Amino acid sequence: MSKVLPAGRTILASTIAKLYSEEIVQQVARLSFKPKIVGFLANNDPAGKMYANWTSKTCQDLGFNYELKELDREDLETELIKANNNDDVNGIMVYFPVFGDKQDQYLQQLISMDKDVEGLNFLYYKNLYHNVRFIDEAQTKKSILPCTPLAVVKILEYLGVYNKILRYGNRLYGKKIMVVNRSEIVGRPLAALLANDGATVYSVDINNIQQFTRGDDLSDHKHKVIELPGQDINELIPNCDVIITGVPSPNYKFPSELVKFGTTIINFSSEKNFNDDIKLKAGLYVPSIGKVTIAMLLRNLLRLLENKNKN
Amino acid sequence: MSKVLPAGRTILASTIAKLYSEEIVQQVARLSFKPKIVGFLANNDPAGKMYANWTSKTCQDLGFNYELKELDREDLETELIKANNNDDVNGIMVYFPVFGDKQDQYLQQLISMDKDVEGLNFLYYKNLYHNVRFIDEAQTKKSILPCTPLAVVKILEYLGVYNKILRYGNRLYGKKIMVVNRSEIVGRPLAALLANDGATVYSVDINNIQQFTRGDDLSDHKHKVIELPGQDINELIPNCDVIITGVPSPNYKFPSELVKFGTTIINFSSEKNFNDDIKLKAGLYVPSIGKVTIAMLLRNLLRLLENKNKN
Secondary structure, three states: OOOOOOOOOOOHHHHHHHHHHHHHHHHHHHOOOEEEEEEEOOOOOOOHHHHHHHHHHHHHHHOOOEEEEEOOOHHHHHHHHHHHHHHOEEEEEEEEOOOOHHHHHHHHOOOOOEOOOOOOOOOHHHHHHHHOEEEEEEEEOOOOOOHHHHHHHHHHHHHOOOOOOOOOOOOOOOOEEEEEEOOOOOHHHHHHHHHHOOOOEEEEOOOOEEEOOOOOOOOHHOOEEEEEEOOHHHHHHHHHHHEEOOOOOOOOOOHHOOOOOOEEEEEEOOOOOHHHHHHHHOOOEOOOOOHHHHHHHHHHHHHHHHHHHOO | OOOOOOOEEOOOHHHHHHHHHHHHHHHHOOOOOOOOOEEEEEOOHHHHHHEEEEHHHEEEEEEEOOEEEOOOOOHHHHHHHHHHHHHHHHEEEEOOOOOOHHHHHHHHHOOOOOHOOOOOOHHHHHHHOOOOOOOOOOOOEEEOOOHHHHHHEEEEEHHHOOOOOOOOOOOOOOOEEEOOOOOOOHHHHHHHHHHHOOOOOEEEEEEEEEEEOOOOOOHHOOOEEOOOOOHEEEEEEHHOOOOEOOOOOOOOOHHHHOOOOEEEEEEOOOOOOOOOOOOHOOEEOOOOOHHHHHHHHHHHHHHHHHHHHHO
């Protein structure tokens, strides 16, 4: 008599992205020109290429121009400077990693702040880490959030993990969230964002586990990070309300058997970090997030244009 | 620099009741008459009297007639039979306990099913326990839910504990909920309702702890109850997402110190089962629910009238 059917649901990124598309289309329609994004692919990465193709298609569908420039990585610096100075280019993105070392960070910071659709500029990061929402003192120009962490936040809002009845800044109060990835581009800023909203975040990478919380020093508007030396990840997993993974390896699989029933699961890696058995455990499972990330990219571009108008 | 301000919020029943009032007023306006509820107070209970006054005021505000009959408990049986047969009376409620023994159950079942605004009839309970929504085979007449458990469910929906992204019947999947009270009128049916929606419910009374879950036998549409002998309640409390209390004693206080940060707290007792320190722990705290219960009472009355129209 008993049936094994998932009690939870798998939610596709496209379902969530669609909610933003309409808003984006309306905003673009109000502009007197078609905004243009240039994407630089200098690493021959098939995942980057696929992501570029999606971005191109979404741009077309929503009323943007998108140009993909495939080039030798040695030419990237020069081309970025040209794009910074080209008034026809409104947004710039680079498919990282390119060199896979500090040179990548240099290239990121080389992108003009006004065209940085991915929100990678240090000023934007500083604002994120300190919970600052504007880039000017008059508070007219909104800061840009890095688009992948922003996509995860929007997904958590959609899934009802953010509780809208709680006050802004406390909407994740009491939630325990694991983030398996501590890259500077996604994992660390994401952990900070979630901690700033009241969650206890277990930030996991290959070396150690760190705990991000909002901390007590509200004057600093900065989350608090402590190391959890000797902490067994397997003991944390069954206590998590949300598990978010971004491990860029086809061999890595998260241990589904330790996940408690009803946990919210999000994978932002282009690899499948969960086997399908997670569906029998997860409350809500979002197997990939790319389409929401692209929507956030276009949302950021519109915000950059708004900020420019206020100059 | 650090401030101790509650991260959570206290939510008043009036805020939630208001959402239903408008709907109720609109429905009443569509009727060709003013529906009448008679309340029987046969126990001189000041809490019952207060609740009766609230009901009376709410009835007036929302377009109902309300008559309170204070009487000797020995006359209650006769008066209930009269009210059952009086076409001018649309809803009947009794402020229990009256005798405090099996006679009360007899009196409950004596109330005509068609006028049982509190949803105390055994048929309604049977439907609740078996997750049956209608009282007729053609599925045109909706079953009535007992108004206090229903009020708690509506409050949990408002608070976002029910996740609307999940499928109907699974919206509490993975949630751990403690209900301190196992009365036949509130605690037990509430535990069953929550288990039927996918939660694991720890039903606590003075004698023991029982665990209610949906169970595996979906063909029976009935929750599964097991005893948890020797289970220490103090070990369960920090794992609960929601704690609901209904202990009718001024001396009882729930141990706030064991509650984890962010827990949803609801007290349905007319006594204060929590000290104010719970506000520093709770995510959302609903200190009393009476006004929502009254709204559910009127909603039930409108449903009874709809069912009558379908005869």
